[in-house]
Amino acid sequence: MPAFTPSDDEQLLLAGCLAQDRAAQYQLYQRYKAAMFSCALRILNDRDLAQDALQEGFVDVFRNLGGFRQQSTLGAWIKAIVVRRALRVLRQEQRMEIYNEARHPEPTVAWHDSLTGEALEKAIGELPAGYRAVFCLIEVEGYLHREVAELLNITEGTSKSQLFHAKKLLQVKLHHLYHA
Secondary structure: OOOOOOHHHHHHHHHHHEEEEEEEHHHHHHHHHHHHHHHHHHHHHHHHHHHHHHHHHHHHHHHHHHOOOOOOOOHHHHHHHHHHHHHHHHOOOOOOOOOOHOOOOOOOOOOOOOOHHHHHHHHHOOOOHHHHHHHHHHHOOOHHHOOOHHHOOHHHHEEEEEHHHHHOOOHHHHHHEEEE
């Protein structure tokens, strides 16, 4: 894969961080913290755990910055680290429970024009952790099933199955929301 060429601004920021310049490290953190926190929060569905994953992820970023090979954007590299950290926190919290669809035989719902981002976010947050992780990684973050399988140490087929069931359960949850 060809190397990605960062902007001059990003090159200076990288050089500063590698030289242990605290101001540069703070600037890098400030540049990426909001997006990375959102990513961790979608996976963990808990603000405190997401904040922990964010902090631990940035410790990993600064510890491994010398190994950044510029094969992607710096933001994509940081996101991969934060995602792995969030998944590690998820496993530590033992939240990767298996969902039993027999407990939720409710009908599904067609998408409504009145569907809000807030309602969808709430429904995603109510998914079992394993479903939520796969759904967010694939549908929100843009990972491939192969990549998700590797990140979660599952098969590609399991990733596809988890995504299918996550979408099905989301429809059930949205049905309840709009027909309650």
